[in-house]
Amino acid sequence: MLLTPPNPTPPTHPDYLPAAVIREPAPSARRAALAELAARLTVRDRWLLHALREHQVLTGPQIARIAFDGPRIANRRLKILAEELRVIDRFRPLRAIGSAPEHYVLGPYGAQVLAAEAGVTIKELGYHRNRALAIAHSPRLNHQVGVNEVYSHLAAASRTAGGSRTRQDAENDVAKEALVSWWSELTCFHLYGDLARPDAFGRWQAPGTGGGVRTAEFFLEYDTGTENLDRLLAKLDGYARLAAVTAIDTPVLFWLQSPLRERALHRLLALNPPAVPVATATPTACEGTTPAGPVWELAARRTARRLHLAELAAYTAGGGHRAAERDADAVRTGRLFDPPAPLPPDSERPAQGRERRDG
Numbered sequence: 001m002l003l004t005p006p007n008p009t010p011p012t013h014p015d016y017l018p019a020a021v022i023r024e025p026a027p028s029a030r031r032a033a034l035a036e037l038a039a040r041l042t043v044r045d046r047w048l049l050h051a052l053r054e055h056q057v058l059t060g061p062q063i064a065r066i067a068f069d070g071p072r073i074a075n076r077r078l079k080i081l082a083e084e085l086r087v088i089d090r091f092r093p094l095r096a097i098g099s100a101p102e103h104y105v106l107g108p109y110g111a112q113v114l115a116a117e118a119g120v121t122i123k124e125l126g127y128h129r130n131r132a133l134a135i136a137h138s139p140r141l142n143h144q145v146g147v148n149e150v151y152s153h154l155a156a157a158s159r160t161a162g163g164s165r166t167r168q169d170a171e172n173d174v175a176k177e178a179l180v181s182w183w184s185e186l187t188c189f190h191l192y193g194d195l196a197r198p199d200a201f202g203r204w205q206a207p208g209t210g211g212g213v214r215t216a217e218f219f220l221e222y223d224t225g226t227e228n229l230d231r232l233l234a235k236l237d238g239y240a241r242l243a244a245v246t247a248i249d250t251p252v253l254f255w256l257q258s259p260l261r262e263r264a265l266h267r268l269l270a271l272n273p274p275a276v277p278v279a280t281a282t283p284t285a286c287e288g289t290t291p292a293g294p295v296w297e298l299a300a301r302r303t304a305r306r307l308h309l310a311e312l313a314a315y316t317a318g319g320g321h322r323a324a325e326r327d328a329d330a331v332r333t334g335r336l337f338d339p340p341a342p343l344p345p346d347s348e349r350p351a352q353g354r355e356r357r358d359g
Helices: 027-039 043-055 060-067 071-084 108-118 129-137 141-161 167-171 185-192 229-246 259-271 309-315 320-331
Strands: 088-091 103-106 178-184 200-207 213-222 252-255 278-281
Touching (some): 043 103, 043 108, 060 071, 060 103, 071 088, 088 129, 103 129, 141 200, 213 309, 229 252, 229 259, 259 278
Parallel strands (some): 213 252
Antiparallel strands (some): 088 103
16 A cells, blocks of 8 residues: 655745745835836936837837937947846847847836836836837838837937027027927827827927027828828818817928829829928938938929928918917826927936946
8 A cells, every 4th residue: 555655844945935935025125126226227218218108119220319429329228228127128020131120119117117207007107018019010110110210310410400408598599400399199199189190290490580499390291102192181181170270380291202102292282282281201302411401392382492391480370489388288188298308318317316337
């Protein structure tokens, strides 16, 4: 017969303890770990977390243009943020030809930092890692990356031209050529609902005549070439309704993929003059310059040459004195955070005042 052996003496080494007694860290320990993580984040790092939450995905080259002085410095810091601190996630989409750059989204620890900043839980923040990474397999990935490509080049042009305005600049009414606002499709949806669905809203400022400031506001429609042109034109009805509600004629900028498609769209616009100002540009027009340069061709033959982005200020009827009202409306959308500034703060000091030692 089989004999049942006596019960052995329970081992005392922690490696042999049942899994049930291994508990999650106490709330105080979690808070301490989060505080230590936050102390290692610079002001620019925190800005990047907000930017990734707002814009869904940014590529390594885009982040380097917007926030760093070169790709090598950017890649070194992004590696630390992704691998060591885990505040951001990354993926590299497959391409039939060549290789894609690293794409970055908000990571789980980054979401914890933002949730703590807002005083809410991760659930209340609306973050889920699977949803954040779902953009990697979304058919809208190329579209979103394309919208952010225009944004990154405008931001880079701002940095080359002298960066965003400081508080002292504002007090002295000193204008610098810069992108001062960039709202994502998500912010525009919260603000304008079903009136219009722009891919982005931007505000570009430049020195005006007599030492003043001229401000060009615009909506961006990024065209990947998959929609027929009649559908693109149909979007202008919504912008006309939006202009009537806001009393601001804001130019609609179409970014098209080829000069041939641009010419076809202008032929249709000549037959059906739009109720709001419309301008177009292509990557070909931007060769040797940026989207801030003389690349925008107005529809309905309002001018015979391509305009600088700043020159579109002349076609923003009622926009100059309403900029503050538009910003106030964006704040009142009820979101946890205001739209982040298009450029990171000038300060590179760690957010918690510690010496910066990595990146």
